[in-house]
Amino acid sequence: MNPTPGLAPSPAAPPAELLRRTLRRHPSGVTVVTVPGPAGFTATSFTSVSLDPALVSFYVSSGASTAPAVRSAEVFAVHLLGADQERVARAFARSGVDRFADAEWTATAEGLPLLTGVPAWLTARPVQLQPIGDHLLVVGRVLTAGGPATGAPLIHHDGGFGTLAAATGPIVDTRR
Template sequence: MLDSPAIDPRHFRQVLSAYPTGVCVIAAQDGEGRKHAMVVGSFTSISLDPPLVGFYPAKSSASWAAMAPIGGFAISVLGADQLAECQQFASRGMDKFGDLAHGATAAGHPLIDDALAWFDCTLEVTHEVGDHYLVVGRVQALDGQAAREPLLFYGGQYHGLGEAVTASPQPA
Protein backbone atom coordinates (compact mmCIF):
# COMPACT_ATOMS: atom_id res chain seq x y z
CA MET A 1 0.00 0.00 0.00
CA LEU A 2 1.32 3.44 -0.89
CA ASP A 3 1.80 6.01 1.83
CA SER A 4 -0.48 8.99 1.38
CA PRO A 5 0.77 12.54 1.90
CA ALA A 6 0.05 14.19 5.24
CA ILE A 7 -3.38 15.81 5.09
CA ASP A 8 -4.42 18.32 7.73
CA PRO A 9 -7.60 16.86 9.31
CA ARG A 10 -9.23 20.29 9.71
CA HIS A 11 -8.63 21.14 6.06
CA PHE A 12 -9.89 17.69 5.03
CA ARG A 13 -13.12 18.23 6.98
CA GLN A 14 -13.50 21.75 5.55
CA VAL A 15 -13.18 20.50 1.97
CA LEU A 16 -15.61 17.64 2.64
CA SER A 17 -18.16 20.18 3.94
CA ALA A 18 -18.70 21.22 0.31
CA TYR A 19 -20.54 17.92 -0.18
CA PRO A 20 -24.10 17.99 1.23
CA THR A 21 -25.38 14.90 3.01
CA GLY A 22 -28.75 13.76 4.24
CA VAL A 23 -29.28 13.35 7.98
CA CYS A 24 -30.47 10.08 9.53
CA VAL A 25 -31.04 8.65 12.98
CA ILE A 26 -29.74 5.11 13.49
CA ALA A 27 -31.53 3.44 16.41
CA ALA A 28 -31.76 0.03 18.05
CA GLN A 29 -33.32 -1.51 21.12
CA ASP A 30 -31.40 -4.10 23.09
CA GLY A 31 -32.78 -7.21 24.78
CA GLU A 32 -33.31 -5.34 28.05
CA GLY A 33 -35.48 -2.67 26.40
CA ARG A 34 -32.85 0.08 26.35
CA LYS A 35 -32.97 2.30 23.28
CA HIS A 36 -29.78 3.55 21.67
CA ALA A 37 -29.49 6.10 18.87
CA MET A 38 -27.07 8.25 16.93
CA VAL A 39 -27.19 10.81 14.10
CA VAL A 40 -25.25 10.11 10.91
CA GLY A 41 -24.64 11.97 7.67
CA SER A 42 -22.92 9.02 6.03
CA PHE A 43 -25.94 6.86 5.15
CA THR A 44 -25.74 5.36 1.67
CA SER A 45 -27.27 2.68 -0.51
CA ILE A 46 -24.88 -0.16 -1.30
CA SER A 47 -26.76 -2.83 -3.26
CA LEU A 48 -30.20 -3.48 -4.73
CA ASP A 49 -29.78 -7.26 -4.85
CA PRO A 50 -29.52 -8.07 -2.04
CA PRO A 51 -30.91 -4.81 -0.57
CA LEU A 52 -28.00 -3.38 1.43
CA VAL A 53 -27.42 0.03 3.00
CA GLY A 54 -24.54 1.37 5.05
CA PHE A 55 -23.17 4.11 7.26
CA TYR A 56 -19.85 4.99 8.89
CA PRO A 57 -19.80 5.46 12.69
CA ALA A 58 -16.58 6.60 14.34
CA LYS A 59 -14.70 3.88 16.21
CA SER A 60 -14.96 6.16 19.26
CA SER A 61 -18.79 6.23 19.12
CA ALA A 62 -20.27 5.03 22.41
CA SER A 63 -23.68 4.83 20.73
CA TRP A 64 -22.42 2.45 18.05
CA ALA A 65 -20.56 0.39 20.67
CA ALA A 66 -23.91 -0.11 22.45
CA MET A 67 -25.79 -0.92 19.22
CA ALA A 68 -23.29 -3.20 17.46
CA PRO A 69 -23.99 -6.33 19.56
CA ILE A 70 -27.76 -6.02 19.01
CA GLY A 71 -27.47 -7.34 15.46
CA GLY A 72 -29.93 -4.97 13.83
CA PHE A 73 -31.05 -1.35 13.67
CA ALA A 74 -33.53 1.05 12.16
CA ILE A 75 -32.68 4.08 10.05
CA SER A 76 -34.99 7.12 10.05
CA VAL A 77 -34.34 9.70 7.31
CA LEU A 78 -35.11 13.13 8.77
CA GLY A 79 -37.09 15.89 7.09
CA ALA A 80 -36.07 19.56 7.05
CA ASP A 81 -38.76 20.19 9.68
CA GLN A 82 -37.09 17.73 12.10
CA LEU A 83 -34.04 19.76 13.16
CA ALA A 84 -35.12 19.62 16.82
CA GLU A 85 -35.20 15.81 16.66
CA CYS A 86 -31.77 15.80 15.02
CA GLN A 87 -30.31 17.97 17.77
CA GLN A 88 -31.89 15.82 20.48
CA PHE A 89 -30.36 12.65 19.05
CA ALA A 90 -26.98 14.31 18.47
CA SER A 91 -26.71 15.24 22.17
CA ARG A 92 -24.69 13.29 24.70
CA GLY A 93 -25.54 12.10 28.16
CA MET A 94 -29.32 12.44 28.06
CA ASP A 95 -32.31 10.26 27.27
CA LYS A 96 -32.26 10.75 23.52
CA PHE A 97 -35.85 9.58 23.11
CA GLY A 98 -37.33 11.50 26.06
CA ASP A 99 -40.90 12.42 25.17
CA LEU A 100 -40.23 12.28 21.42
CA ALA A 101 -42.98 10.54 19.45
CA HIS A 102 -41.67 7.33 17.96
CA GLY A 103 -42.79 3.90 16.89
CA ALA A 104 -40.96 0.65 16.27
CA THR A 105 -40.15 -1.74 13.47
CA ALA A 106 -41.35 -5.35 13.51
CA ALA A 107 -37.95 -6.20 15.03
CA GLY A 108 -38.55 -3.66 17.82
CA HIS A 109 -36.08 -0.99 16.72
CA PRO A 110 -37.19 2.62 17.30
CA LEU A 111 -38.45 4.70 14.35
CA ILE A 112 -38.84 8.47 14.44
CA ASP A 113 -42.45 9.50 13.78
CA ASP A 114 -42.95 11.38 10.51
CA ALA A 115 -39.50 10.49 9.15
CA LEU A 116 -39.25 10.90 5.38
CA ALA A 117 -38.23 7.27 5.03
CA TRP A 118 -37.23 4.36 7.23
CA PHE A 119 -35.33 1.11 6.89
CA ASP A 120 -35.36 -1.88 9.24
CA CYS A 121 -32.06 -3.75 8.93
CA THR A 122 -30.21 -6.75 10.21
CA LEU A 123 -26.48 -6.29 10.63
CA GLU A 124 -24.80 -7.87 7.59
CA VAL A 125 -21.14 -7.04 8.23
CA THR A 126 -18.89 -4.44 9.83
CA HIS A 127 -15.47 -3.48 8.44
CA GLU A 128 -12.78 -1.35 10.05
CA VAL A 129 -11.95 1.57 7.75
CA GLY A 130 -9.41 4.05 9.15
CA ASP A 131 -10.85 5.69 12.27
CA HIS A 132 -14.40 4.56 11.40
CA TYR A 133 -16.37 1.40 10.75
CA LEU A 134 -18.31 0.65 7.60
CA VAL A 135 -21.56 -0.87 8.86
CA VAL A 136 -23.59 -2.76 6.26
CA GLY A 137 -27.23 -3.55 6.96
CA ARG A 138 -29.52 -5.91 5.05
CA VAL A 139 -32.88 -4.21 4.58
CA GLN A 140 -35.77 -6.31 5.93
CA ALA A 141 -38.51 -3.67 5.58
CA LEU A 142 -38.77 -0.06 4.43
CA ASP A 143 -41.21 2.71 3.65
CA GLY A 144 -41.10 6.37 2.74
CA GLN A 145 -42.89 9.57 1.92
CA ALA A 146 -41.05 11.95 -0.39
CA ALA A 147 -43.59 14.80 -0.14
CA ARG A 148 -41.39 16.89 2.23
CA GLU A 149 -37.87 18.25 1.95
CA PRO A 150 -35.02 16.29 3.56
CA LEU A 151 -32.79 17.68 6.28
CA LEU A 152 -29.33 18.27 4.82
CA PHE A 153 -25.95 19.03 6.37
CA TYR A 154 -23.77 21.30 4.24
CA GLY A 155 -20.97 23.72 5.04
CA GLY A 156 -21.17 22.94 8.75
CA GLN A 157 -24.87 23.88 8.96
CA TYR A 158 -28.28 22.28 8.52
CA HIS A 159 -30.36 23.17 5.47
CA GLY A 160 -33.51 22.28 3.60
CA LEU A 161 -33.37 21.32 -0.04
CA GLY A 162 -34.23 24.71 -1.53
CA GLU A 163 -35.35 25.33 -5.08
CA ALA A 164 -35.13 22.58 -7.66
CA VAL A 165 -32.52 23.09 -10.34
CA THR A 166 -33.49 21.97 -13.81
CA ALA A 167 -31.21 21.29 -16.71
CA SER A 168 -31.31 23.64 -19.67
CA PRO A 169 -32.73 22.08 -22.82
CA GLN A 170 -30.02 20.72 -25.09
CA PRO A 171 -29.73 22.38 -28.51
CA ALA A 172 -31.30 20.34 -31.31
Protein backbone atom coordinates in the same frame (compact mmCIF):
# COMPACT_ATOMS: atom_id res chain seq x y z
CA MET B 1 -2.62 29.75 -9.61
CA ASN B 2 -5.32 28.38 -7.31
CA PRO B 3 -7.52 26.00 -9.37
CA THR B 4 -10.26 26.08 -6.70
CA PRO B 5 -11.31 29.61 -5.79
CA GLY B 6 -12.25 29.96 -2.14
CA LEU B 7 -10.32 26.88 -1.02
CA ALA B 8 -6.69 27.91 -0.85
CA PRO B 9 -4.17 25.06 -0.87
CA SER B 10 -2.64 24.39 2.56
CA PRO B 11 -0.09 21.64 2.43
CA ALA B 12 0.94 22.51 6.01
CA ALA B 13 -2.49 21.61 7.43
CA PRO B 14 -2.90 18.08 8.84
CA PRO B 15 -4.79 15.71 6.49
CA ALA B 16 -7.72 15.42 8.92
CA GLU B 17 -8.18 19.21 8.85
CA LEU B 18 -7.91 19.26 5.04
CA LEU B 19 -10.57 16.54 4.82
CA ARG B 20 -12.87 18.27 7.32
CA ARG B 21 -12.55 21.65 5.60
CA THR B 22 -13.10 20.20 2.14
CA LEU B 23 -16.07 17.99 3.03
CA ARG B 24 -17.87 20.90 4.71
CA ARG B 25 -18.62 21.91 1.11
CA HIS B 26 -20.38 18.59 0.40
CA PRO B 27 -24.09 18.62 1.35
CA SER B 28 -25.39 15.46 2.97
CA GLY B 29 -28.82 14.17 3.82
CA VAL B 30 -29.46 13.88 7.56
CA THR B 31 -30.55 10.59 9.11
CA VAL B 32 -31.03 9.14 12.56
CA VAL B 33 -29.86 5.55 13.03
CA THR B 34 -31.50 3.57 15.85
CA VAL B 35 -30.87 0.15 17.37
CA PRO B 36 -32.57 -1.80 20.16
CA GLY B 37 -31.76 -0.55 23.62
CA PRO B 38 -32.94 2.00 22.67
CA ALA B 39 -29.89 3.74 21.25
CA GLY B 40 -29.51 6.11 18.34
CA PHE B 41 -27.47 8.87 16.75
CA THR B 42 -27.55 11.43 13.95
CA ALA B 43 -25.62 10.37 10.86
CA THR B 44 -24.80 12.00 7.54
CA SER B 45 -22.77 9.01 6.31
CA PHE B 46 -25.77 6.92 5.23
CA THR B 47 -25.72 5.63 1.65
CA SER B 48 -27.03 2.88 -0.58
CA VAL B 49 -24.53 0.15 -1.45
CA SER B 50 -26.34 -2.26 -3.76
CA LEU B 51 -29.78 -2.84 -5.24
CA ASP B 52 -29.38 -6.61 -5.64
CA PRO B 53 -29.11 -7.54 -2.89
CA ALA B 54 -30.60 -4.40 -1.31
CA LEU B 55 -27.76 -3.12 0.92
CA VAL B 56 -27.20 0.16 2.76
CA SER B 57 -24.36 1.44 4.93
CA PHE B 58 -23.40 4.02 7.51
CA TYR B 59 -20.43 4.83 9.74
CA VAL B 60 -20.33 5.41 13.48
CA SER B 61 -17.34 6.71 15.41
CA SER B 62 -15.64 3.85 17.25
CA GLY B 63 -15.58 6.01 20.38
CA ALA B 64 -19.24 7.04 20.24
CA SER B 65 -21.44 6.14 23.20
CA THR B 66 -23.75 4.26 20.81
CA ALA B 67 -20.96 2.20 19.19
CA PRO B 68 -21.29 -0.81 21.56
CA ALA B 69 -25.07 -0.98 20.95
CA VAL B 70 -24.53 -0.73 17.19
CA ARG B 71 -21.89 -3.50 17.28
CA SER B 72 -24.23 -5.89 19.10
CA ALA B 73 -27.46 -5.00 17.26
CA GLU B 74 -29.12 -7.68 15.16
CA VAL B 75 -31.22 -5.05 13.38
CA PHE B 76 -31.09 -1.29 12.83
CA ALA B 77 -33.33 1.45 11.45
CA VAL B 78 -32.38 4.49 9.39
CA HIS B 79 -34.76 7.45 9.49
CA LEU B 80 -34.46 10.06 6.71
CA LEU B 81 -35.27 13.42 8.28
CA GLY B 82 -37.42 16.13 6.76
CA ALA B 83 -36.74 19.86 6.53
CA ASP B 84 -38.74 20.53 9.71
CA GLN B 85 -36.81 18.01 11.85
CA GLU B 86 -33.65 19.91 12.76
CA ARG B 87 -34.63 19.56 16.44
CA VAL B 88 -34.62 15.76 16.06
CA ALA B 89 -31.22 15.85 14.33
CA ARG B 90 -29.73 18.01 17.08
CA ALA B 91 -31.23 15.87 19.87
CA PHE B 92 -29.74 12.66 18.46
CA ALA B 93 -26.38 14.38 17.86
CA ARG B 94 -25.97 15.29 21.54
CA SER B 95 -24.00 13.05 23.86
CA GLY B 96 -24.59 12.44 27.53
CA VAL B 97 -28.38 12.82 27.29
CA ASP B 98 -31.40 10.57 26.78
CA ARG B 99 -31.84 11.12 23.04
CA PHE B 100 -35.26 9.47 23.10
CA ALA B 101 -36.67 11.65 25.91
CA ASP B 102 -38.46 14.10 23.59
CA ALA B 103 -38.70 11.85 20.53
CA GLU B 104 -41.91 10.25 19.35
CA TRP B 105 -41.28 6.61 18.58
CA THR B 106 -42.62 3.07 18.75
CA ALA B 107 -40.76 -0.20 19.21
CA THR B 108 -40.96 -3.20 16.89
CA ALA B 109 -41.31 -6.72 18.28
CA GLU B 110 -37.50 -6.89 18.21
CA GLY B 111 -37.26 -3.74 20.35
CA LEU B 112 -36.09 -1.61 17.42
CA PRO B 113 -37.10 2.05 17.90
CA LEU B 114 -38.90 3.57 14.90
CA LEU B 115 -39.24 7.34 14.97
CA THR B 116 -42.67 8.64 14.00
CA GLY B 117 -43.25 11.58 11.71
CA VAL B 118 -40.21 11.07 9.47
CA PRO B 119 -40.60 11.22 5.67
CA ALA B 120 -39.04 7.78 5.18
CA TRP B 121 -37.38 4.98 7.14
CA LEU B 122 -36.01 1.53 6.58
CA THR B 123 -34.87 -1.38 8.68
CA ALA B 124 -31.92 -3.63 7.94
CA ARG B 125 -29.99 -6.57 9.33
CA PRO B 126 -26.21 -6.04 9.63
CA VAL B 127 -24.23 -8.24 7.25
CA GLN B 128 -20.81 -6.63 7.69
CA LEU B 129 -19.13 -4.62 10.43
CA GLN B 130 -15.67 -3.38 9.55
CA PRO B 131 -13.39 -1.12 11.59
CA ILE B 132 -12.00 1.56 9.26
CA GLY B 133 -9.78 4.26 10.72
CA ASP B 134 -11.49 5.74 13.76
CA HIS B 135 -14.95 4.57 12.62
CA LEU B 136 -16.99 1.40 12.25
CA LEU B 137 -18.55 0.71 8.84
CA VAL B 138 -21.91 -1.04 9.10
CA VAL B 139 -23.44 -2.64 6.00
CA GLY B 140 -26.99 -3.98 6.26
CA ARG B 141 -29.48 -5.90 4.13
CA VAL B 142 -32.76 -3.99 3.83
CA LEU B 143 -35.73 -5.73 5.46
CA THR B 144 -38.61 -3.22 5.47
CA ALA B 145 -39.25 0.42 4.62
CA GLY B 146 -42.02 2.94 5.08
CA GLY B 147 -43.09 6.54 5.49
CA PRO B 148 -45.01 9.03 3.36
CA ALA B 149 -41.89 10.02 1.35
CA THR B 150 -43.11 13.59 1.00
CA GLY B 151 -41.60 16.98 1.73
CA ALA B 152 -38.15 18.46 1.42
CA PRO B 153 -35.19 16.70 3.08
CA LEU B 154 -33.06 18.02 5.93
CA ILE B 155 -29.55 18.73 4.63
CA HIS B 156 -26.28 19.23 6.52
CA HIS B 157 -23.86 21.63 4.84
CA ASP B 158 -20.95 23.77 6.01
CA GLY B 159 -21.59 22.92 9.67
CA GLY B 160 -25.28 23.81 9.65
CA PHE B 161 -28.70 22.48 8.71
CA GLY B 162 -30.83 23.55 5.77
CA THR B 163 -33.07 22.18 3.08
CA LEU B 164 -33.73 22.31 -0.61
CA ALA B 165 -36.85 22.40 -2.69
CA ALA B 166 -37.83 19.21 -4.43
CA ALA B 167 -36.91 19.14 -8.09
CA THR B 168 -39.91 19.75 -10.32
CA GLY B 169 -40.46 19.54 -14.03
CA PRO B 170 -38.54 17.60 -16.63
CA ILE B 171 -34.86 16.85 -16.24
CA VAL B 172 -32.85 18.98 -18.65
CA ASP B 173 -29.83 17.43 -20.32
CA THR B 174 -27.06 20.04 -20.03
CA ARG B 175 -24.42 18.01 -21.87
CA ARG B 176 -23.62 19.72 -25.16
